[in-house]
Amino acid sequence: xxxxxxxxxxxxxxxxxxxxxxxxxxxxxxxxxxxxxxxxxxxxxxxxxxxxxxxxxxxxxxxxxxxxxxxxxxxxxxxxxxxxxxxxxxxxxxxxxxxxxxxxxxxxxxxxxxxxxxxxxxxxxxxxxxxxxxxxxxxxxxxxxxxxxxxxxxxxxxxxxxxxxxxxxxxxxxxxxxxxxxxxxxxxxxxxxxxxxxxxxxxxxxxxxxxxxxxxxxxxxxxxxxxxxxxxxxxxxxxxxxxxxxxxxxxxxxxxxxxxxxxx
Amino acid sequence: xxxxxxxxxxxxxxxxxxxxxxxxxxxxxxxxxxxxxxxxxxxxxxxxxxxxxxxxxxxxxxxxxxxxxxxxxxxxxxxxxxxxxxxxxxxxxxxxxxxxxxxxxxxxxxxxxxxxxxxxxxxxxxxxxxxxxxxxxxxxxxxxxxxxxxxxxxxxxxxxxxxxxxxxxxxxxxxxxxxxxxxxxxxxxxxxxxxxxxxxxxxxxxxxxxxxxxxxx
Numbered sequence: 001x002x003x004x005x006x007x008x009x010x011x012x013x014x015x016x017x018x019x020x021x022x023x024x025x026x027x028x029x030x031x032x033x034x035x036x037x038x039x040x041x042x043x044x045x046x047x048x049x050x051x052x053x054x055x056x057x058x059x060x061x062x063x064x065x066x067x068x069x070x071x072x073x074x075x076x077x078x079x080x081x082x083x084x085x086x087x088x089x090x091x092x093x094x095x096x097x098x099x100x101x102x103x104x105x106x107x108x109x110x111x112x113x114x115x116x117x118x119x120x121x122x123x124x125x126x127x128x129x130x131x132x133x134x135x136x137x138x139x140x141x142x143x144x145x146x147x148x149x150x151x152x153x154x155x156x157x158x159x160x161x162x163x164x165x166x167x168x169x170x171x172x173x174x175x176x177x178x179x180x181x182x183x184x185x186x187x188x189x190x191x192x193x194x195x196x197x198x199x200x201x202x203x204x205x206x207x208x209x210x211x212x213x214x215x216x217x218x219x220x221x222x223x224x225x226x227x228x229x230x231x232x233x234x235x236x237x238x239x240x241x242x243x244x245x246x247x248x249x250x251x252x253x254x255x256x257x258x259x260x261x262x263x264x
Numbered sequence: 265x266x267x268x269x270x271x272x273x274x275x276x277x278x279x280x281x282x283x284x285x286x287x288x289x290x291x292x293x294x295x296x297x298x299x300x301x302x303x304x305x306x307x308x309x310x311x312x313x314x315x316x317x318x319x320x321x322x323x324x325x326x327x328x329x330x331x332x333x334x335x336x337x338x339x340x341x342x343x344x345x346x347x348x349x350x351x352x353x354x355x356x357x358x359x360x361x362x363x364x365x366x367x368x369x370x371x372x373x374x375x376x377x378x379x380x381x382x383x384x385x386x387x388x389x390x391x392x393x394x395x396x397x398x399x400x401x402x403x404x405x406x407x408x409x410x411x412x413x414x415x416x417x418x419x420x421x422x423x424x425x426x427x428x429x430x431x432x433x434x435x436x437x438x439x440x441x442x443x444x445x446x447x448x449x450x451x452x453x454x455x456x457x458x459x460x461x462x463x464x465x466x467x468x469x470x471x472x473x474x475x476x477x478x479x480x481x
Binding site for chain 1: 367370380383384
């Protein structure tokens with residue numbers, strides 16, 4: 001296996017589609033994933049969870065995963081919102097938020113008066129015409145419009161259907177306002193590297209496991225990591241012949257990835 | 265500025281040029297009368313996707329415009345022609361073509377700017393990895409079909425509209441002349457969004473008509 005030709009000293013795991021799926025509005029652990037995380041951690045390899053989840057706060061996400069049996073701490077989980085908050089503070093930006101109601105709490109400490117930028121997340125049912133319009137009008141009124149997009153996925157799988165992800169709405173606002181959004185979250189290089197740094201590892205020693213061929217696998221590879229694709233979550237067979245991204249490894253699921261890894 | 269060939273056909277945008285929602289752009293009803301007196305062919309070209317031609321026509325009559333229904337050429341008509349020609353069913357499925365009535369970024373509403381369909385077309389293009397086929401403005405095919413019945417050369421046509429890219433850029437790319445009006449969605453600097461720039465920029469439709477009557481006939 002190509003991805004095991006060099007030692008693996010750190011592992012990044014995507015959450016949705018790798019650890020769990022969403023079925024009938026409920027989270028369900030993917031077979032073998034709870035055990036796989038336990039075995040990985042027991043082996044002593046540092047593990048972090050790197051997600052573009054923006055439909056809830058980090059603490060609620062972690063509690064939901066713990067309830068499914070996953071062994072993880074909040075500080076091991078890296079969604080885009082905390083990073084966005086750091087950037088907003090650094091650059092003295094006040095956001096107009098187009099984010100999920102359940103994720104608002106992560107921004108509660110940020111000054112949102114007279115906004116001078118827009119932060120876009122997967123607000124799901126709140127991505128209505130009127131809400132998109134408000135974000136658009138905010139950007140249009142700014143001399144130097146700044147748009148942050150928490151992730152840029154094309155679509156994901158929910159209740160056995162593919163649904164539009166935040167990337168579609170990012171593309172809409174970019175087109176309407178003639179601008180390029182700043183992406184926070186996967187596949188942003190600075191985002192990946194900050195998580196790798198947190199493990200005290202180097203990208204060359206790190207493997208990223210995900211179900212998104214472009215943002216997980218392709219994004220990790222661009223930063224010098226190895227990218228492994230799982231055949232769970234939003235995986236589609238055509239991903240194995242992607243025109244631009246060739247995974248370093250393809251496995252049936254996380255359990256199989258960990259089996260192979262620990263045999264080395 | 266003078267033209268080698270006199271202009272014989274005027275294409276006029278509706279929303280943002282003649283009216284904004286239920287308000288006439290001041291002076292437009294009178295200006296249209298002046299344009300008609302010159303004996304020029306007139307066609308109203310719109311990317312509207314929200315109302316049928318009949319509703320649109322009734323709306324324009326109620327604002328006082330002297331316009332006949334068959335003078336209106338909409339992108340919906342153009343879309344229907346395309347679907348008929350290619351025997352397509354309007355569905356977006358795996359492997360099915362994505363057809364956009366038009367890709368305007370935004371338009372002017374009474375309460376401010378509002379997103380047009382363009383951004384949502386861009387959203388679908390991004391998520392399906394597929395480029396939409398556009399049938400309305402700024403497509404050349406749309407402008408040329410609108411003037412087909414008059415049998416005049418594109419250089420003898422002038423387009424008046426408030427959208428630099430879709431009205432003026434589109435018309436000029438089809439070989440027509442273009443006059444950008446500073447009403448509706450116009451924002452300072454819009455004339456710099458296209459290359460070559462609009463042949464003329466007028467304060468409003470009335471000033472555009474004066475320009476045509478003085479310099480383009």
